Amino acid sequence: MLKPIGPLGFVKALLRIIRGKPRVPPALAGNALLNTILSRRSARNYDSRPIPDDVFDAILEAARVAPSTVNLQTWSFAVFTAASWRDTFGRPIPFKAQRAVIVMADTHRARSVFEAFPHSPLVEYTIGVMNASLAAMNMNLAAEALGVSSVMLSETGRSGLLDAGYLKETLGLPDGVIPIMTIVFGYARGARPPMPPRLALDQICFEKRYVEPDPGLMRRWMEEMMAGYKAAFPTSSFEAQLRVYQSKIGQAEQELRRLVLGHSTDTDR
Numbered sequence: 001m002l003k004p005i006g007p008l009g010f011v012k013a014l015l016r017i018i019r020g021k022p023r024v025p026p027a028l029a030g031n032a033l034l035n036t037i038l039s040r041r042s043a044r045n046y047d048s049r050p051i052p053d054d055v056f057d058a059i060l061e062a063a064r065v066a067p068s069t070v071n072l073q074t075w076s077f078a079v080f081t082a083a084s085w086r087d088t089f090g091r092p093i094p095f096k097a098q099r100a101v102i103v104m105a106d107t108h109r110a111r112s113v114f115e116a117f118p119h120s121p122l123v124e125y126t127i128g129v130m131n132a133s134l135a136a137m138n139m140n141l142a143a144e145a146l147g148v149s150s151v152m153l154s155e156t157g158r159s160g161l162l163d164a165g166y167l168k169e170t171l172g173l174p175d176g177v178i179p180i181m182t183i184v185f186g187y188a189r190g191a192r193p194p195m196p197p198r199l200a201l202d203q204i205c206f207e208k209r210y211v212e213p214d215p216g217l218m219r220r221w222m223e224e225m226m227a228g229y230k231a232a233f234p235t236s237s238f239e240a241q242l243r244v245y246q247s248k249i250g251q252a253e254q255e256l257r258r259l260v261l262g263h264s265t266d267t268d269r
């Protein structure tokens with residue numbers, strides 16, 4: 001159970017978020033790619049300007065050239081305009097974005113080209129998700145560099161990771177092809193929000209032996225997460241978001257097992 005924070009804790013946490021800008025050594029401050037990476041924010045409010053085809057094609061090209069394990073390119077992309085999304089899902093793209101891509105991890109690709117590739121669902125799943133995530137990040141950053149905002153979504157109502165079974169049917173996905181996220185793209189409306197709280201480098205880097213992050217700092221970080229969520233979504237809460245996961249995760253786990261393990265599920269249990 002998350003411990004609620006009082007009004008003073010809320011204000012303090014918000015101040016820490018606002019001050020928590022990424023640090024760049026002065027000599028590197030003019031680096032365009034570094035600035036794109038450090039200033040990128042997930043956008044959840046878009047205006048109605050369409051994304052030109054050549055801009056969107058460049059974003060997809062960035063996905064195609066992403067690095068991957070043994071260059072296996074274990075990914076595929078379901079690509080939507082606002083109209084084709086509405087045709088498929090019967091509602092607008094989340095946040096009224098203009099384009100959407102559902103990113104799939106094609107975990108069966110290695111074995112479909114190398115018959116001798118050992119059958120190892122967990123390794124193939126990990127490779128597939130890892131590579132598809134890199135392609136997703138390339139799209140996200142290419143979009144940002146071209147002035148287009150985006151947000152990756154695992155919970156979108158009916159088109160995220162938690163709806164793998166529904167997407168398998170809707171998009172005709174074979175066993176082994178796992179929808180891992182939806183990315184929605186558009187021109188952001190309003191000011192760029194402050195960066196949600198990040199753990200400090202000394203909490204996530206270690207030398208030689210793993211070091212557990214400081215529990216006090218982890219608590220402060222969780223307070224900042226809750227305060228930031230409340231400030232960004234006053235009518236919702238971090239707890240409400242957790243409840244969505246709690247309600248859907250059991251079924252999602254079953255569906256993912258079926259998709260990843262296919263017919264072997266029963267014998268593997």
Ligand SMILES: Cc1cc2nc3c(=O)[nH]c(=O)nc-3n(C[C@H](O)[C@H](O)[C@H](O)COP(=O)(O)O)c2cc1C
Nearest residue numbers: 040041042044151152153154155156160181195196
């Ligand atoms: C795989 C993945 C899934 C995500 N799913 C959601 C989601 O379902 N809903 C949402 O509002 N944001 C989602 N996000 C966005 C994160 O909340 C966001 O990246 C994080 O809060 C950090 O904020 P920033 O991207 O602005 O730096 C997701 C991000 C990733 C990488």
